[in-house]
Amino acid sequence: MRATIMHAAGDVRIENVPDATIVEPTDAVVRVTRACICGSDLWPYRGMEPSEGGQSMGHEAIGVVEDIGADVRTLKRGDTVIMPFACSDGTCAFCKEHLYTACVHVAFFGNNGMMGAQAEAIRIPNADGTLFAIRQKIDDALMPAVLTLSDVMGTGHHAAVVAKVGPGKDVAVVGDGAVGLCGVIAAKRLGAERIIILGHHADRIALAREFGATDVVSERGPQAIGRVRQLTRGEGAHAVLECVGHGAAMATAIEITRSGGAVGRVGVPQDETMPASQPAFYRNITIGGGPAPVRAYIDELLPDILEGRIQPAKVFDRVVDLDGVPKGYREMNDRKSIKVMIRP
């Protein structure tokens, strides 16, 4: 079968790899109907050292179950499934608390030898615990939106939940990538009154406004901080969604948070330390977040997608087949595309 392999920074290739097959009796094999390229895929795209054999890419997908192992109980061939970006056993203490990304058997697709989802098919370990089977009939036009539940929409929602977004709150979203844009959707959906997006790409800002952003701050650094304060009675935002992952974004996120407020961070942190420890402390700011337990959020978000109340699929502004994936990486990296959907 064909799959996406990254060999070094900027070097993404579509290659023939061994077919996905059942290895453990708890596995399923899913034929990927839609996958996508994640903002976090751009970190290795910019910095990966050349590696022998390369790195299998992709951790977001929906598809159809093609095969199941002997011990799989809740799925059958032909089921349409959402594949969260991490696999989880569904039975450990953390899974029972719905923190699936802390599962004692957690494994991330495309990492540590697990194959990625930017491929024709993918092997799913712990299929019962990992996959979310969609039992209702869904119009194909809604499938791109359903795909966002495998990561980007669930991740934006996680940032909003951790930042304690709620009715009447002032919210700021740091980063206008696809996750930040889904953070805007989540903030609006959770009742935020003012939603300030920090970003400076015209196409993304336009989409943020469409999703419910009430204010745009295109300045950076101290200017951005001043502008957000100005928009929030000099206080800062109650809830701040950090959707970038580098230190400067985190510092801005902390500085624009109101005393007693919370930062929900979902940008994969690129630094070992966190900035602005003292400002965060003196203002009693809470900082939380991490890999979103997106599986936990599907039950809550899917109805809103199926009934058209939220339209996260708008973050996809390019659709490619597998051959188009290398170009998709290039365009996302060059900021020509917000997010690329793949139809293998």
Add this chain to the structure above:
Amino acid sequence: MRATIMHAAGDVRIENVPDATIVEPTDAVVRVTRACICGSDLWPYRGMEPSEGGQSMGHEAIGVVEDIGADVRTLKRGDTVIMPFACSDGTCAFCKEHLYTACVHVAFFGNNGMMGAQAEAIRIPNADGTLFAIRQKIDDALMPAVLTLSDVMGTGHHAAVVAKVGPGKDVAVVGDGAVGLCGVIAAKRLGAERIIILGHHADRIALAREFGATDVVSERGPQAIGRVRQLTRGEGAHAVLECVGHGAAMATAIEITRSGGAVGRVGVPQDETMPASQPAFYRNITIGGGPAPVRAYIDELLPDILEGRIQPAKVFDRVVDLDGVPKGYREMNDRKSIKVMIRP
């Protein structure tokens, strides 16, 4: 009147200073009946550069109102009052949310020109908002415990609240100083099942056990982390109270927190950055805390003190008069005393 002035690291003197008097019509003057030395006073005691005129010390006190300004409405001469370590106006948006330490008029006793409480008397700005008047008659023997509500007990409680301590939770307390010990009291009071104290001073550990600690971890660094994990099914503690303030303590706090758990930090951070950003992220750990809004907690904690259910006064193992204050600093700094009470 006489007051405590620090002139440089290690140089604490009792000096004659101008009497505390009403300056603003919203002021009160309080005769200090009991004050104390805080662990945070030891940071300048170890590192303060020599300064002209020195630094007035002390931010924890109880006392009796001696005088009030013309605009003071809720207090009268002779009232017994608790003086939280920060003054607050009681009317701003943050005070209404009970985050008094974020008051738009917040000021910290002994800082930025405000006189300190290790003195015969002290001027209290915004007296109506700042002081908590005790209306019931209290046995003098309970007054040391009441004094702890001005900072140390309220601060330990804040750490526990921010760390989301609750019934059945596993709690770890990093630091066996007076705040950490009050954190143990708070954790027990809030229903924690297992309370692990990290520390290695025999007298403090003994008191921690008396306050409800179920386990003691005297190792440091990786060994301490391993021990806490061993005590918590390999997972870490749900709630971790960071009561030290330096980077190594914070790194330990994060590493011993269970995935999805929370760190409540009240140790004054000595570093500009926070360590272990990536472990905190990958395990979805929440980090919060800061200067405790101790005034907000008095209503909840005072009855437990008056009825003897908690006995935070046991952290005081030395009592001195003003002349004894320099020795008190020395003994706390040398770890010969846990916390020194002052009867001016």
